[in-house]
Amino acid sequence: MTVTWQNLADGLLLGSVYALMAVGIGLVFGVLRLVNFAYGQLVMAGAFALALASQWGWPAWAGIVLCFAVVLALSAAMEWVVFRPLRGHSPAVMLVATFAVAFLLQSIALLWFGSLGKIATSLTFLGRFWTIGGVDIRKIAIVAVIVAAVCLLLLSVLLERTEIGLHMRAASMDFSTARMLGVRANRVISFAVLISGALAAVVAVMLTVQTPLVTPDFALRDTIVVLAGVVVGGLNRPIPATLGGFAIGFATGVLGGALPTDQSQYLPTFVFVAVILVLLVRPRGLFDFSRTVERV
Amino acid sequence: MRLVVDNLDVRYGGVHAVRGLSLTVEPGEIVGLIGPNGAGKSSTLHAIMGLAGASGSVQLDDRELLGLRPEDVARSGIALVPEGRRIFAELSVEENVRLGLAGRRTRGSTDLAAVYDLFPIVHEFRARQAGALSGGQQQQLAIARALVAEPDVLLLDEPSLGLAPSVVDVVFEALAAIKQRGLAVLLVEQRAQRTVAASDRSHVLANGAVQLTLGPQDAGDTEKLVAAYLS
Numbered sequence: 279m280t281v282t283w284q285n286l287a288d289g290l291l292l293g294s295v296y297a298l299m300a301v302g303i304g305l306v307f308g309v310l311r312l313v314n315f316a317y318g319q320l321v322m323a324g325a326f327a328l329a330l331a332s333q334w335g336w337p338a339w340a341g342i343v344l345c346f347a348v349v350l351a352l353s354a355a356m357e358w359v360v361f362r363p364l365r366g367h368s369p370a371v372m373l374v375a376t377f378a379v380a381f382l383l384q385s386i387a388l389l390w391f392g393s394l395g396k397i398a399t400s401l402t403f404l405g406r407f408w409t410i411g412g413v414d415i416r417k418i419a420i421v422a423v424i425v426a427a428v429c430l431l432l433l434s435v436l437l438e439r440t441e442i443g444l445h446m447r448a449a450s451m452d453f454s455t456a457r458m459l460g461v462r463a464n465r466v467i468s469f470a471v472l473i474s475g476a477l478a479a480v481v482a483v484m485l486t487v488q489t490p491l492v493t494p495d496f497a498l499r500d501t502i503v504v505l506a507g508v509v510v511g512g513l514n515r516p517i518p519a520t521l522g523g524f525a526i527g528f529a530t531g532v533l534g535g536a537l538p539t540d541q542s543q544y545l546p547t548f549v550f551v552a553v554i555l556v557l558l559v560r561p562r563g564l565f566d567f568s569r570t571v572e573r574v
Numbered sequence: 575m576r577l578v579v580d581n582l583d584v585r586y587g588g589v590h591a592v593r594g595l596s597l598t599v600e601p602g603e604i605v606g607l608i609g610p611n612g613a614g615k616s617s618t619l620h621a622i623m624g625l626a627g628a629s630g631s632v633q634l635d636d637r638e639l640l641g642l643r644p645e646d647v648a649r650s651g652i653a654l655v656p657e658g659r660r661i662f663a664e665l666s667v668e669e670n671v672r673l674g675l676a677g678r679r680t681r682g683s684t685d686l687a688a689v690y691d692l693f694p695i696v697h698e699f700r701a702r703q704a705g706a707l708s709g710g711q712q713q714q715l716a717i718a719r720a721l722v723a724e725p726d727v728l729l730l731d732e733p734s735l736g737l738a739p740s741v742v743d744v745v746f747e748a749l750a751a752i753k754q755r756g757l758a759v760l761l762v763e764q765r766a767q768r769t770v771a772a773s774d775r776s777h778v779l780a781n782g783a784v785q786l787t788l789g790p791q792d793a794g795d796t797e798k799l800v801a802a803y804l805s
Contacts, residue, residue, distance in 0.1 A: 448662050448673050455660045458623060460648035460677030
């Protein structure tokens with residue numbers, strides 16, 4: 279197995295995409311204590327929107343706008359129709375509800391678009407190569423790293439510098455006390471769900487460049503891998519969760535390119551064995567270094 | 575504004591925690607709720623705050639609050655300093671204080687000076703992580719955070735719990751200053767004598783109902799206090 283610069287670039291691409299997915303999943307978990315298993319289907323819906331826009335001959339920017347509109351509308355519908363009425367029920371009920379939403383969206387995609395799916399072509403130019411220092415790197419790898427960095431920076435500013443960000447952080451630590459202080463639960467949760475949806479739309483754009491064929495199970499495997507990465511990083515905290523997503527994406531990207539073709543089918547096995555080993559050694563998460571604060 | 579609780583009932587499954595409790599707290603008054611563990615003191619505060627299901631009536635002036643969500647009660651002018659302080663340990667002291675603004679009714683107003691004047695220690699340590707403060711400092715932070723909302727009614731649940739006597743003095747001095755500002759204060763405490771002395775009147779609760787009401791003149795009457803607890 280030989281690791282090339284190209285493999286590292288692929289690892290950075292997938293790591294960036296998975297980091298954004300991890301943030302999206304982590305934001306909703308923070309305020310609802312709910313792992314949204316339908317997150318991958320939001321990405322899938324956005325990818326189909328891009329594919330349809332390509333089919334209709336829309337320019338790339340219009341396809342991206344449609345992708346965001348579809349994913350945000352679905353996120354809002356999920357919050358209003360599923361999460362809000364079930365709020366206050368047990369976590370198990372909420373979890374099963376997200377499974378139901380995931381299967382529903384996948385079934386709708388299967389009915390509307392068939393199992394063969396559609397191709398999103400409007401952003402394929404980002405799949406071409408730039409030669410940097412003699413190394414061929416796909417444009418999307420560089421774009422993904424920049425977009426992920428900008429998204430994470432904006433999110434960080436939102437969480438650290440704004441009132442709604444402070445309310446979201448407080449709600450993720452102790453929602454009951456936050457509400458008692460006047461923090462509006464519905465506003466904070468809706469905001470987190472919509473931000474999470476916007477990140478799913480960004481992921482949809484980047485994944486369709488990497489994999490233009492959009493099928494009903496698009497992003498399903500990625501979501502499962504990201505969920506493992508989020509748990510490995512540390513589900514309770516946004517930064518460890520993001521690092522976990524990045525780490526598992528980077529490892530998957532690098533290994534996926536570096537493994538010999540006849541061994542590539544073992545990639546998920548390698549990744550999940552590593553996940554199990556990490557959790558055995560550090561059950562709180564690989565990047566969760568939090569400890570009790572020393573008092574003055 | 576005055577707080578009027580009328581015929582309040584709180585049940586947790588088969589447990590009848592509060593039974594037909596009625597009380598009034600006028601602006602500039604401190605009303606104490608004392609009694610043994612399980613008497614229904616904290617349940618009363620939780621019911622007022624919308625944190626526990628209840629029947630009866632809780633009115634702020636003429637506005638009915640029972641049935642509102644906790645955030646709406648907070649935005650109506652009632653603030654709770656919860657038992658155990660429940661500060662956000664990972665946030666800075668100032669961020670904790672700023673969270674209190676969520677309950678403030680005058681939108682856009684973010685002035686914290688009045689609260690920092692009352693609790694200089696909170697101002698001094700505002701850049702520190704809240705979890706790094708001592709128990710007494712955290713209690714002052716919890717009261718400051720509640721006052722930032724500029725409430726008409728302040729509910730305090732065992733504010734002196736686990737604090738050193740010197741810090742308890744600081745807390746009760748702060749309560750006197752808060753009373754001076756015209757707030758209605760409902761104080762739940764285990765320190766009966768101290769509470770009776772500091773309050774305009776104190777209701778002794780047992781089995782979820784008011785057994786006796788004491789005035790500050792009764793603070794030195796140990797026999798009466800003990801009898802009230804054992805009644």
